[in-house]
Amino acid sequence: MTQHDTAEAAREFLERTGLEPTLNRILVLSAVAxxxxxxxxAEVHARILRxxxxxxxTVYRILDLLAEKGAVNRFSTNERVQHYCVGSNHSHFHCTGCGRVQCIANEKLHFDETAVANALNLAVSHVDLHLEGLCPACARAAG
Known part of the structure; x- marks a missing residue:
């Protein structure tokens, strides 16, 4: 996807959610996407500053607004740092060695909202799983 396509998708999303598609909002959403x-x-801010x-x-305020509207996922690690990403039906892994965070498809973990709802006999609309441990590189370094 080109930068123009990403910006256009961000503009369309903002309009659909009733948010004014200002340049700054488009830039923030595009950077995360x-x-x-x-x-x-801070990484979003640095990317836009290029x-x-x-x-x-302004970046923090826009990220908060986008998270409230469901445009981005917001989650924190044990370092109390907020991270942002787009997409649905995924969880997050935080390496406690190097601090890297990555998205993991829930299908890879063999669960989704329906499976969890059935297992727990609850009406589950969203699953947010946060995994922590060591990535392969940090696990090798730890010996």
């Missing part, structure tokens, strides 16, 4: 892994607000001046506090 283009990320190869969950990003911190091409556009934007205030750090």
């Amino acid at each position: 283009a990320g190869q892994r969950p990003m911190t607000a 091409e556009h001046r934007i205030n750090r506090v």
